[in-house]
Amino acid sequence: MRILIKNGRVIDPSQNLDGFHEILIEKNRIKGLYPEGKGPDANKIIDASGCIVIPGLVDMHTHLREPGFEYKETIKSGTMAAVRGGFTTVCCMPNTKPVNDTITVTEFILEKSLREGACTVYPVGAITTAQKSEELTELEALLKTGCIAFSDDGKPVTNSLIMRRALEYSKIFDVPVISHCEDLKLSEDGVMNEGFVSTITGLSGIPKAAEEVMVARDLSLCELTGGKLHIAHVSTEGSVKLIRDAKARGINVTAETCPHYFSLTDESLISYDTNLKVNPPIRTPQDVEAIKQGLKDCTIDVIATDHAPHHIDDKGKEFDAAAFGISGLETAFALSLHLVESGILDLKQLITKMTITPSKIMGISKGTLTVDSDADIAIINTEKTFKVDSSGFLSKGKNSPFNKWQLKGTVEKTIAMGKVYEWA
Amino acid sequence: MSKEILDSDDINRAIRRIAHEIIEKNRGMQNLCLVGIQKGGVILAGRLASQIQSIEGGTIDVGALDITFYRDDIHTKAEQPVVKRTEIPFTIDNKTVVLVDDVLFTGRSIRAAMDALVDFGRPAHIQLAVLIDRGHRELPIRADYAGKNIPTSFNDLVEVTLGEDSRKDKAVLISGQ
Amino acid sequence: MINSKDLLGIKELAPEEIYHILDTAAGFKDVLLRDIKKVPPLRGKTVVSLFFEPSTRTRTSFALASKRLSADVVNFSVTTSSVVKGETLKDTALTIQSLGADFVVIRHGSSGVPHLLGNLLNISVINAGDGANEHPTQALLDLFTIQSRKKKIKGLTVAIIGDIAHSRVAKSNIYALTKLGAKVRVICPPTLMPAGIEKLGIDVFHSIDEGIRKADVIMALRLQLERQSKGFLPSLEEYFNLYGLTDERLKLAKEDAIVMHPGPMNRGVEIESAVADGPQSVILEQVTNGLAVRMAVLYLLSGVKK
Numbered sequence: 076m077r078i079l080i081k082n083g084r085v086i087d088p089s090q091n092l093d094g095f096h097e098i099l100i101e102k103n104r105i106k107g108l109y110p111e112g113k114g115p116d117a118n119k120i121i122d123a124s125g126c127i128v129i130p131g132l133v134d135m136h137t138h139l140r141e142p143g144f145e146y147k148e149t150i151k152s153g154t155m156a157a158v159r160g161g162f163t164t165v166c167c168m169p170n171t172k173p174v175n176d177t178i179t180v181t182e183f184i185l186e187k188s189l190r191e192g193a194c195t196v197y198p199v200g201a202i203t204t205a206q207k208s209e210e211l212t213e214l215e216a217l218l219k220t221g222c223i224a225f226s227d228d229g230k231p232v233t234n235s236l237i238m239r240r241a242l243e244y245s246k247i248f249d250v251p252v253i254s255h256c257e258d259l260k261l262s263e264d265g266v267m268n269e270g271f272v273s274t275i276t277g278l279s280g281i282p283k284a285a286e287e288v289m290v291a292r293d294l295s296l297c298e299l300t301g302g303k304l305h306i307a308h309v310s311t312e313g314s315v316k317l318i319r320d321a322k323a324r325g326i327n328v329t330a331e332t333c334p335h336y337f338s339l340t341d342e343s344l345i346s347y348d349t350n351l352k353v354n355p356p357i358r359t360p361q362d363v364e365a366i367k368q369g370l371k372d373c374t375i376d377v378i379a380t381d382h383a384p385h386h387i388d389d390k391g392k393e394f395d396a397a398a399f400g401i402s403g404l405e406t407a408f409a410l411s412l413h414l415v416e417s418g419i420l421d422l423k424q425l426i427t428k429m430t431i432t433p434s435k436i437m438g439i440s441k442g443t444l445t446v447d448s449d450a451d452i453a454i455i456n457t458e459k460t461f462k463v464d465s466s467g468f469l470s471k472g473k474n475s476p477f478n479k480w481q482l483k484g485t486v487e488k489t490i491a492m493g494k495v496y497e498w499a
Numbered sequence: 500m501s502k503e504i505l506d507s508d509d510i511n512r513a514i515r516r517i518a519h520e521i522i523e524k525n526r527g528m529q530n531l532c533l534v535g536i537q538k539g540g541v542i543l544a545g546r547l548a549s550q551i552q553s554i555e556g557g558t559i560d561v562g563a564l565d566i567t568f569y570r571d572d573i574h575t576k577a578e579q580p581v582v583k584r585t586e587i588p589f590t591i592d593n594k595t596v597v598l599v600d601d602v603l604f605t606g607r608s609i610r611a612a613m614d615a616l617v618d619f620g621r622p623a624h625i626q627l628a629v630l631i632d633r634g635h636r637e638l639p640i641r642a643d644y645a646g647k648n649i650p651t652s653f654n655d656l657v658e659v660t661l662g663e664d665s666r667k668d669k670a671v672l673i674s675g676q
Numbered sequence: 677m678i679n680s681k682d683l684l685g686i687k688e689l690a691p692e693e694i695y696h697i698l699d700t701a702a703g704f705k706d707v708l709l710r711d712i713k714k715v716p717p718l719r720g721k722t723v724v725s726l727f728f729e730p731s732t733r734t735r736t737s738f739a740l741a742s743k744r745l746s747a748d749v750v751n752f753s754v755t756t757s758s759v760v761k762g763e764t765l766k767d768t769a770l771t772i773q774s775l776g777a778d779f780v781v782i783r784h785g786s787s788g789v790p791h792l793l794g795n796l797l798n799i800s801v802i803n804a805g806d807g808a809n810e811h812p813t814q815a816l817l818d819l820f821t822i823q824s825r826k827k828k829i830k831g832l833t834v835a836i837i838g839d840i841a842h843s844r845v846a847k848s849n850i851y852a853l854t855k856l857g858a859k860v861r862v863i864c865p866p867t868l869m870p871a872g873i874e875k876l877g878i879d880v881f882h883s884i885d886e887g888i889r890k891a892d893v894i895m896a897l898r899l900q901l902e903r904q905s906k907g908f909l910p911s912l913e914e915y916f917n918l919y920g921l922t923d924e925r926l927k928l929a930k931e932d933a934i935v936m937h938p939g940p941m942n943r944g945v946e947i948e949s950a951v952a953d954g955p956q957s958v959i960l961e962q963v964t965n966g967l968a969v970r971m972a973v974l975y976l977l978s979g980v981k982k
Contacts, residue, residue, distance in 0.1 A: 271872030275687070277787035277809025277844060280871060347788030393765055395786035395807070565703065568715035573979045579677055580979070581696075582703030618712040 077101050078495065079114045083123025083454060087130055088427040089443035098128065100450040103493035107446055121495070123454050126487055129426050131163025131194070131451030132408060133442045135433040136228070136253075136307060136331060136379035138400070139165070139196070142183060143172025148384040148471045150184065153404070154193040156382070156470035158496045160404040161486040163194045163451035164434070164441045165382075169201040170229035176201035176212045178220040185221045194491040195451070197223045197439060202241045202252060208234040211241060218248055223437050226253035228307060231289055233259060238293065242302025251305040251329070251436055256289035256314070257355065266395055268341040268356040276344055278394060281356050287313040294321040297328055305436055306330040308381050310355040312365035319374040329436050330369075331377035334410035335401055337366045339476060349390045349397035350476040353383070367419045370428065377433045378425075380407045384472020402472035406463055408455065409482035415457075416483065422457075450493040459485045504649055505670035510630065510661070513646030514543070517628055518550035520644050521597060528552075530623070531595050532560035536612050537567075537583040539601035542661040543630060547599060562587035564598075569611035591620040597643075601659040603629040606640035631670060633657050678976045682794040682801040685810035686851040694819065694852060701820050701965070701972035707744070708968055717975055718747035724777040726752045726768065727804070728784040733939055733963070734804050734813075738781045741970035750777070769793045779974060782806070800977045808842050808870075813973060814938050815848035817966040819856065821958055822893055824965070825934050830857035835881075835888050835929070837863040837919055838897025838946055839908075841870040845938045846897055850876055863887035864919065867908040884919050891929045895936045896921045896947045912945050921947045926956065934958045 078100040085096040085108075097114030099107040107115070134157065140148035148156075150167075157165050167184065169175035175184065181198050188196035200222035204210045206229065214225060225245060232238040232254070241252050262285040267273050269280020290306055294317060297304035306318060309332045318330050339357045351357055369375040383400025390397050411429065414420045420428075430442035440448060465478040488497040505513070525531050528551055535544030541563045548561045565583040567573075573580060598612050613625060628644040633651040651657060654675025661668050678693055686694070707715055723742040727735055735751070742749045752772060765784075772780055779800045782790050787807030794801045805811040823829055834853050840846045840862050850873075853860045860878040862869070874880050881887030888894060899915060909915050926935065935947075935957045943949050952959060 269871050271875050274841075274870040274872055275847075275876075277807045277847060279808070347791050391766060393784065393786040393792060394788045567703070568707070568717050568975070570717070573717055573975075579696075579976060582700045584703070585706060614716065618710065618715070 076119070077106070077117040078119045078121060079117035080121045080123050080128055080452065080454070081114060083126045083128035085128045085444065086423060086426055087444040088423050089130065089431040090445055092444070093423060098444065098452065100490065100493055103450050105444055105446055105448050105450050108444065121454070121488065125458070126454045126456045127422070129453050129455065130430040130442045130444050131453050131489060131491060132161045132429045133164040133433040134162045134380050134382065134404065134407070135166045135377060135437055136333070137165040137167050137382045137404070138170070138384065139167040140384060141171065141187065142180065146471075147386050147389070149191075150187045150196065151191040151193070152469060152471045153382070153384065154188070154196060156402070156404040156468060158193045158489040158491050159469045159486065159498070160406070161408045161453035161455060161489055162404060163453070163489060163491040164197065164439070165194065166197045166199050166223065166437060168199050168226060168228040170206060174201050174205050175199070175222070176204050176206070178216050181217055181220040181222055193496065195441065195449070197221070197437065199224045199226050199228070199253065201225065202227045202232055203237060206230045208232045208237050211237065211244060214245060214248060214250075218250065223439060224251045224253055224305070226255065226307065228253060228255045231255050231257045231259065235292060235296065239296045239300060242296055242300040242304060246300070246302055249303060250438065251303045253305045253307050254289070254293045255307050256286050256293060258285045258288050261285035261288065265356070266352060267344050268358050270341060270359055272341045272344055276347065278344065281354075283311040283313055283358065283362070286311050286355050287317060290314045290317050294318070294326060294328060297321070298324070298326050301327065304328045308333050308336070308355055308379070309366065309369070309375055310336045310358050310362065312362045315365045315369035315374055319369065319372070322374060329376045330374065331379040332366050332370065332375050333379055333381045334403060334407050335476065337363055337370070337414065338410045343476070347394050348476060349392070349394055350401065350474050350478070352394060352397050352399055353401050354399040367414065370414065371419050376428065377436065378407070378411050378428045379433065380404050382470070384470050385474045386471070387473065390474045400474065401476060402465070402468060402470050402474045404470060405468050406475060406477045406482065408486065409461075409484040410477065412457060412484040413482075450490055452490040453486060454488040456485045456487050457483065459483070461485050501671050501673040503669055504657075504672045505631070505647060507666050507668040510646070510668045510670065511665060513630060514546050514550055517644045517646055518547055518554060521547070521628065522551060522555060524643070525595055528555045528557065528559050530593070531597065532562065532589065532591065533597050533599055534562040534564050534587060534616065536598060536600045536608060537563060537565040539659055539661075540599045543601055544599035546661070547628065560589040562589065564612055564615055566608060566611040566615050569615045571607060571611070585615070587619055591616065591622045593621070593623045595624040595626065596622040597626045597628050599628050601630045601661070602657050603627070603632045603642050603645070604635055606636045606638035609640050610638050630659060631657060678980055681977065681980045682790065683812055683973055683977060684790045684794055684801070684803050686812045686815050686848045686855070687810065689855070691855050694816070694855060697816055697969065697972050697976060698820050698823060700976055701816070701968040704971040704975070705965065705968040708964065714744050714746060716746045718742065718745035718978055721747040721778040721978060722750065722776060723747045723779040723781060723974065724750045724752050724772045724775070725781040725804070726754065726772065726783070728754050729805070731783055731804070734783065737963070737966045738804060738970050741967050741974060744967065745971055745974055747974070765789065765792070766796060769796055773797050773799055779977065800980070802973060802977070805844055807844065808847070809844055810848045811844040812848050813966070813970050814845050815852040816973070817962055817969040818849055818895070818936060818938070819852050820965045820969050821936065821962050822934070825958060826892060829853065832858045832892040833861065833890065834858050834893040834895065835861045835863060835891040836895045836897065837884060837887070837921060839868045839899050839903060840864050840873060840897075841868045842900060843897050849895065850878055854878065861887045861891065865909065868903070884925060885928060888925055888928050891933055893934055893936065894921065894926070894929055898938065898940065899942055899946045901942065916945055920945065921951050923948065923950045923954070926951055936962060939963070
């Protein structure tokens with residue numbers, strides 16, 4: 076089976092490509108790149124007129140919930156949501172039940188992904204056993220089984236010494252340690268950003284410092300150890316500044332943010348909509364501005380989703396008791412495309428942050444259209460608008476604060492390992 | 500379309516006549532008090548009181564009664580009520596209370612007023628004086644004293660204006676649809 | 677004119693609505709002074725009180741207010757354990773509605789719960805205190821008390837002393853007083869001052885002596901005793917030394933200043949007995965006025981088109 080994609084504007088930052096090319100796919104690989112009109116015959120022609128043709132998006136921060144929380148999401152539904160959102164690679168966080176801290180869990184995820192997954196899944200292993208910040212997991216065994224990075228995401232590594240050891244020890248393998256930066260004593264029982272809006276809603280606040288003191292600690296430890304540190308879901312101006320300074324000093328750190336941290340401000344919390352409850356919390360307009368600047372000057376390398384699907388019962392309760400998280404895979408690209416609309420990034424920079432950069436950080440050969448790479452491609456109409464309807468999400472998690480938003484940028488087709496998914 | 504049905508002279512004549520009737524029926528003003536229903540009845544009760552006093556001499560107790568909390572239409576009315584003061588600074592136990600209102604229509608206000616009144620005491624008699632009886636009763640209630648009977652349609656509106664200056668008194672009938 | 681079927685907070689009310697409630701409450705205050713203290717407007721209506729936090733005063737006040745209006749009152753008992761799980765809140769609310777209640781009076785430790793119920797239910801929801809958000813009927817009764825003592829609210833200086841960060845009473849009073857044109861000062865240690873509170877157009881003091889000076893009204897707030905263990909204060913004694921309302925300090929306020937407290941009081945912590953029981957205290961009057969105000973709220977909401 077040979078598929079030829081024609082008439083689209085092909086943008087692949089990994090090979091500095093932007094123009095009208097034709098792409099030939101054979102089985103699950105990219106077989107050739109041809110100038111316009113020069114592509115060979117194929118069994119199937121995909122007409123990408125009016126669309127951009129880009130490497131399938133790479134999400135380095137996804138929660139697939141399986142094993143343990145299949146009522147929230149499964150590997151099957153989560154990867155379907157991924158391809159619906161243009162993603163062909165997702166890196167799933169270890170806070171499942173049981174935690175992905177042993178090879179049996181990793182094997183389970185990989186086998187299940189191969190059998191039922193719609194796209195490529197890379198497991199992220201836990202840094203510490205049961206995410207308890209007490210003992211390191213067996214990194215070598217986990218890596219050999221298929222993990223590609225380590226994180227206790229959902230929880231911070233509260234023990235600074237263990238974090239130091241993790242950053243040191245992981246140097247053997249040159250893999251990133253992904254840090255969920257939160258000082259649990261400072262965030263305590265907070266449910267939203269601490270500030271004027273938390274005062275007038277009466278909701279407990281999470282100060283920005285809860286994130287920033289941990290970012291500062293981990294940057295220090297990274298400088299001390301020379302490990303490979305990646306800061307997850309950066310949400311505050313202070314964190315951006317800390318990371319910017321660290322990078323200027325040559326510290327080996329990378330960082331990501333998520334669409335909700337540059338698309339929403341804490342003022343929206345006045346509605347008590349539990350779909351806005353996320354950790355770290357939605358911050359102030361000033362933070363949003365800083366995040367955008369951080370993306371622009373490459374302080375923040377990656378846009379990830381932190382896709383955190385939840386069942387309606389976990390969200391449909393009082394704000395304090397509702398679960399943290401946003402179901403993000405199916406809105407991430409369109410929300411991010413708005414950064415291009417508003418002149419923060421150009422299209423190439425945006426695609427870079429969602430394809431080749433996360434691939435490089437994670438050390439995987441994804442996020443590229445170079446010949447002989449995996450046939451992972453997203454075909455997106457950047458001019459077409461759509462109204463978000465979270466009830467129609469392929470993810471089991473309908474928890475989106477963007478429901479009913481009018482967004483620009485529809486994913487027309489996603490090709491994952493050569494398999495074509497298309498939507499009317 | 501609106502038309503004046505009573506002018507100030509008509510109204511003054513009616514008040515004088517009602518005053519005489521009240522005295523006649525009750526054989527003087529002993530044991531008598533007037534209670535005006537907020538808000539149209541309150542000024543009328545004052546006028547009636549001074550008329551009665553000028554005929555009989557002495558003073559007669561006059562109170563004001565707000566019936567808002569006793570109405571049966573708070574859940575159906577379009578507008579929310581504005582509560583006015585109830586002032587009955589005398590006992591009504593064993594008295595003859597003349598309830599005073601400007602217009603008698605369905606009778607529901609009077610029903611509410613009687614309910615309200617009995618929460619203040621136990622009068623010997625309750626009588627009813629109105630300036631205009633426009634018909635359309637929905638309850639078995641009638642006026643003991645009526646200034647004038649005016650035939651109206653149910654949807655008409657009768658507006659009585661009684662003010663500081665009695666020369667500006669009037670009653671107007673506004674035709675409904 | 678009240679526009680919403682629910683009373684969720686003072687934040688959501690316009691000044692005219694606040695005045696309308698106060699005027700109506702004045703009518704009910706008269707009723708409460710009568711021999712027969714009951715009027716019939718809510719006959720056949722049912723008020724359900726749903727309290728997820730312990731409360732004696734507010735719950736009793738609402739119950740009595742309902743009864744004075746001839747409504748039936750039912751207490752829906754909730755154990756503290758289901759609060760922690762929080763799973764049944766929606767179901768509980770829908771059950772109450774299906775039982776035919778016309779009002780649900782809700783108190784919950786989590787801010788925004790009345791809003792959640794207001795959206796969920798067709799019946800009137802009255803907020804009797806939600807988390808650190810609001811306690812609107814308390815603020816309304818405080819306004820009523822101030823107005824009946826001072827004959828006005830606009831232009832008065834009101835000093836609120838205590839745990840502003842965790843106090844829904846303080847929040848509701850700040851909204852209410854500023855909406856009606858009073859000058860509000862809040863006095864508390866920095867650890868109990870919520871972020872950005874000054875943006876509400878009020879003055880912030882850490883010294884009680886400064887904050888209380890020439891005030892017309894002084895409100896002392898209840899200090900939750902567990903604040904000490906949470907590290908907000910070193911000790912209750914130190915709190916009393918720094919922020920306790922004493923006779924000595926009261927002299928700094930205007931001579932005719934009134935002293936208020938939402939109750940229940942911690943004598944010797946936020947207020948000294950000499951002040952609580954002194955001639956300037958209107959604390960018991962607040963309780964009586966609470967009835968009239970809650971009657972007014974129930975009565976007016978019963979007239980809102982749903």
